[in-house]
Amino acid sequence: MTTIKDVAKTLNISITTVSRALDGYSDVSAETRQRVIDAARIMGYSPNRAARQLRKQKSETIGFILPASALRFDEPFFTEFVSGLGDSLSRNNYDLLVANATSDEQECYFYNRWINGHKVDGMVLNRLQVNDWRIKILTDARFPFTTLGKTPDSKEYPHVLVDGSQAYLELIQHLQAHGFTRIAFIGGPPRLINHQNQVQWIKTAIQNCGLPFDPELILSAELNSSSGYSTASQLLELSKPPDAILCINDETAFGTLSAAHAHGLNIGKEIAIAGFDGVHESRFTEPPLTTLDIPLFDIAQLLADMLLEKINGNPLEVDEVTIHPNLLVRASTGG
Amino acid sequence: MTTIKDVAKTLNISITTVSRALDGYSDVSAETRQRVIDAARIMGYSPNRAARQLRKQKSETIGFILPASALRFDEPFFTEFVSGLGDSLSRNNYDLLVANATSDEQECYFYNRWINGHKVDGMVLNRLQVNDWRIKILTDARFPFTTLGKTPDSKEYPHVLVDGSQAYLELIQHLQAHGFTRIAFIGGPPRLINHQNQVQWIKTAIQNCGLPFDPELILSAELNSSSGYSTASQLLELSKPPDAILCINDETAFGTLSAAHAHGLNIGKEIAIAGFDGVHESRFTEPPLTTLDIPLFDIAQLLADMLLEKINGNPLEVDEVTIHPNLLVRASTGG
């Protein structure tokens, strides 16, 4: 393969000059720079990343790990999220390393390998949990990271926060206006911070609307359509079933729609169903799904941008950005 | 950060021995090895990847680029695929670098950066096109890669092939048995090899069933639900509309289902709709979607495994694995 030496030899100049010309330093004559750039292109030269990383002591790479419990879950989420991260990173000549951990153990192995081994300069986390060990490890190591969501006990890292309190209030007022008053929620694993937040928003909104809040209608599922289906089926078979089912994400809502169809219910009329995230497919369900839309691509970009600032030691103007979901009313809630 | 020197100093041995103990060489005494392993764990030592890569002249990383045209398309595909790749790779202590290119130009930039810069040891490609420039570049550079699908002009790289001819024959026989005989197809961009293959399979199957093949019922869309919706709407407004619509993937079929609902059609009775891929969500549409299921996770694993063999210079027993989709008959085709 072509190295910096080859380029230097071809042009009869030093490797120092080649390196400086390519990296855009100002103290290289315009003519020399152009010759170097041309030669590099013709010879197919691109600096060896490992050598560069070793010398610069940074990898120009950031990492994202799909947590253990998320394998094959929450699929549209993942694509949007990775696209958003990649978009920001490539603009800054950073690369994105991705892994899917199938257990906490494996995830921990990746952290060790990537962080202690300097394979990445920073990490982006999502799906925070109560007492999240990842946050503890990263904080202790003083390793740069950003998160989607935040843990209650700390705010020492830049993060993007989703605040659904207002949007849920609107949603529940809308439900109430259409006569849906017995409201259930299909959430995720209880340790998930996001689950706890959603329950809180919904509870508050229900009470603010003067409706009864029934804790028995709060269930945990696994963030995918299968689990949404079976959990919704349970709800529909209660002696006093709900007339509205809110879901922690759109995937879960897809399963819920299917369960309601299987029960012969007229969705939007006899029962209301809503999702969260506003994924693309939600427009095309039968009936179209009411959902709380969040700009996942933009959020991921933001997390990447904040992380790069942090890595480069730049002060952040804001280290907490709050996103308010946008209520998209569609036919699944009678809208 | 902890380096190999720190570990060596702590144990009063040479860095040579530390390196050999950690990498599992046999010529280290069991006792020394254990001491080294323990010290490394306690001190939080993991070999600097850049130094290791530079010395070994390999990155222990492979790359996957989501092609330009695929941004935010085909979402469930991406998750399954990346999960499958990551699963195999991590088992072999390889990492996965991912990028989403938003243009051919940008994609080319990544190839240059990653390959000439030795950032990755191999690449996995999907969505092959006619005269695919990526294949040309990689072949010319003698750079290891594997592909999902293959180009007609070459077979010099290991690949996984999907052969839908048999499954489509079964599907069309099934349609015929239920009285659906005017069959349309919503494909993808015409340059996509996969599109061309699907058209061929469908055409052959239709003719083998003694049905008329109408080229006007073959349309191109963009592999997502929106595009499926609008393209299906066009089909349904023809003076002689089809009574069956096959789709290049499940996403497109989701949009098609929605369009059929919007036209007030009784799906499975007045019109049949089928997808391709067998993504998770296809079970939960209304009605559930008939689809040709392929094991995407397994396919990705296979592609990663073949690539690693290639990288390590091992001879491959097989460099072409053919997958036959499995017809899942559900209510959307009256099944």
Added chain:
DNA sequence: CTGAAAGCGCTTACAG
């Protein structure tokens, strides 16, 4: 079984 030493390909003070 263990260690001293070379060298992977860069970037960057430093000198001129």
Added chain:
DNA sequence: CTGAAAGCGCTTACAG
């Protein structure tokens, strides 16, 4: 504006 040289942290012949 350009170049000679050091050194990033490893792995691996090689010697003992």
